[in-house]
Amino acid sequence: MIPLDAGARRAILEAADSLREESLDWLFRLVRCPSTLGNEAGALKEMERLYRHLGLAPQRIPTVPEKLEGHPGFSPPLIGYEGRDNVAALHRPKVTKGRSLVLQGHVDVVPEGAADMWESPPYEPTIRGGRVYGRGAGDMKAGVVSYCMAFAALKRAGLQPAAEVQLQAVIEEECTGNGALATMLAMPKADAAIIPEPGPGVDAYYSAEVGVVWAWVTVSGRPAHVRDMQSGINAIEAANVIAGAFKDYEAERNRAENIHAAFHGVNHPVNVNFGTIQGGEWNSSVATRCRIGMRVGVMLGYSARQVREDIERLVAKAATDERLRGAQVKLEFKGFMAEACELSVETDIGRLSRRSYSEATGTELRGFPILGLTDARHFVLHGDIPCMVFGPDAQEIHGIDESVGIESMHGITRSLALTMAQWCGVESA
Numbered sequence: 001m002i003p004l005d006a007g008a009r010r011a012i013l014e015a016a017d018s019l020r021e022e023s024l025d026w027l028f029r030l031v032r033c034p035s036t037l038g039n040e041a042g043a044l045k046e047m048e049r050l051y052r053h054l055g056l057a058p059q060r061i062p063t064v065p066e067k068l069e070g071h072p073g074f075s076p077p078l079i080g081y082e083g084r085d086n087v088a089a090l091h092r093p094k095v096t097k098g099r100s101l102v103l104q105g106h107v108d109v110v111p112e113g114a115a116d117m118w119e120s121p122p123y124e125p126t127i128r129g130g131r132v133y134g135r136g137a138g139d140m141k142a143g144v145v146s147y148c149m150a151f152a153a154l155k156r157a158g159l160q161p162a163a164e165v166q167l168q169a170v171i172e173e174e175c176t177g178n179g180a181l182a183t184m185l186a187m188p189k190a191d192a193a194i195i196p197e198p199g200p201g202v203d204a205y206y207s208a209e210v211g212v213v214w215a216w217v218t219v220s221g222r223p224a225h226v227r228d229m230q231s232g233i234n235a236i237e238a239a240n241v242i243a244g245a246f247k248d249y250e251a252e253r254n255r256a257e258n259i260h261a262a263f264h265g266v267n268h269p270v271n272v273n274f275g276t277i278q279g280g281e282w283n284s285s286v287a288t289r290c291r292i293g294m295r296v297g298v299m300l301g302y303s304a305r306q307v308r309e310d311i312e313r314l315v316a317k318a319a320t321d322e323r324l325r326g327a328q329v330k331l332e333f334k335g336f337m338a339e340a341c342e343l344s345v346e347t348d349i350g351r352l353s354r355r356s357y358s359e360a361t362g363t364e365l366r367g368f369p370i371l372g373l374t375d376a377r378h379f380v381l382h383g384d385i386p387c388m389v390f391g392p393d394a395q396e397i398h399g400i401d402e403s404v405g406i407e408s409m410h411g412i413t414r415s416l417a418l419t420m421a422q423w424c425g426v427e428s429a
C-alpha cells in the first residue's frame with residue numbers, strides 16, 4: 001500500500017462526488033442495452049465509448065473456444081462468439097510506483113423474465129426511492145460504472161494511477177465465464193483484481209462462492225393420439241421423472257458433513273434448479289420430445305467433474321425407470337463447468353479494499369459466502385491473482401424489479417477510487 005496524503009485523498013473523494021450525475025448517466029445508458037446472451041453488442045459499444053471517455057484506448061478481445069479448450073477454467077459454450085468480443089483498456093503510468101490492478105465487470109444480463117410483471121419496463125432505467133430499477137442495474141452495470149468513475153475521479157483530481165490498471169468488460173459471466181477467462185489470458189498478469197459484483201441488499205464482499213454445472217436433458221418419447229395414450233411415451237412426463245431423481249441428491253449434498261466450513265450457517269447452500277423446459281407440440285398429442293435445462297451447485301471441496309459424474313449417474317439410472325420404457329434420453333453439458341472458490345479477504349487487496357470502504361463510507365463492509373458464482377474464480381484458481389469481490393446494495397437480481405441503491409453505488413465508487421490510489425500509488429495526470 002502506498003500512503004496517500006490528505007490533500008490528494010480529499011481531492012479524489014471530492015472528484016468522485018462530483019461525478020454522481022455522470023455515473024447515473026452511464027448506468028442508464030448501459031441498462032438501456034438489453035445485453036442478454038448473444039445481444040451484448042450494444043453494451044460492449046457503450047463500454048468502448050466509456051473507456052475512450054476516460055482517455056484510454058479500448059481494445060477488443062475475442063473469445064476463441066479452440067484456444068481455451070483444455071484450460072481448466074473453460075466451459076462448453078452455448079452459442080458462437082462472432083461479433084461479441086470482450087472490451088478491455090490498459091492504463092500505463094509515466095513511472096511505475098505501485099502494484100498493478102484489474103478492475104473487471106460483466107456486461108451480460110440474464111433475461112428479464114415476465115416483462116409485464118415489472119413495475120417499470122426492464123430496459124427503461126427508472127429511479128424510485130433512491131434506487132435505479134432495470135435488468136442488470138445491480139448485476140452488475142452499477143459496479144462497472146463505479147470502477148470507471150473511480151478511475152475518472154483520479155483524473156478529475158489531476159492524478160492517475162502510478163501502476164498499470166486494466167479495465168475489463170466481459171461477456172458470459174452468467175453462463176460460462178469464458179469471456180473473463182479469454183480476457184484475463186490476453187492481458188498482462190496483474191498483482192490483484194477487483195470485481196464490483198453487488199451485495200445481497202447491502203454493500204458486501206464475497207467470502208466464498210459455489211461452483212456450478214449446467215446440464216441439458218433431452219427426452220424423446222413416442223408420439224400418439226391421446227385416444228391411444230397407452231401406446232405412447234409422453235416426453236414431458238418422462239422428463240419430469242428424471243427431474244424428480246435430483247431431489248434426493250440435492251438433500252444429500254446439503255447434509256452437514258458435505259458442507260465446507262466457508263458455508264456454515266448458510267441455509268441450503270447447494271441448489272439444483274430446473275430453469276428451462278421446451279417440449280411437446282399439441283395439447284391432444286402425446287409429447288414427442290422434451291428438453292430441460294438445469295443448474296447444479298458445486299460445494300467447496302467437491303469438484304465440477306464430480307458433479308458432472310453425479311448427473312451422468314442420476315440421469316442414466318432414471319432412464320431405466322419403467323415409466324420411461326423405451327424413451328431415448330440424451331444428456332449434454334453446455335454452459336457452466338465451474339469450480340467453487342474461496343475468496344480470502346486476508347490479502348493485501350482485501351485489507352486495503354475494506355479499509356478504503358470504511359474511509360469512504362464510515363461503515364464496515366460485511367462479507368457473505370454466496371450461493372452463486374462470479375468470474376473471480378478465474379483470477380484466483382487459474383490466474384494466481386488475488387481477487388476482491390465487493391459491490392453495492394442490489395435487490396432482486398435475476399428477478400423482477402431488479403434495482404441498485406444510488407447512494408450505495410456512489411459509496412462503492414469512492415471506495416474503489418481510494419483503493420486504486422493506494423494500491424497503485426498516484427502521479428500527476
Ligand SMILES: [Zn+2]
Pocket residue numbers: 106139140173197198
Ligand atoms: Zn453478476
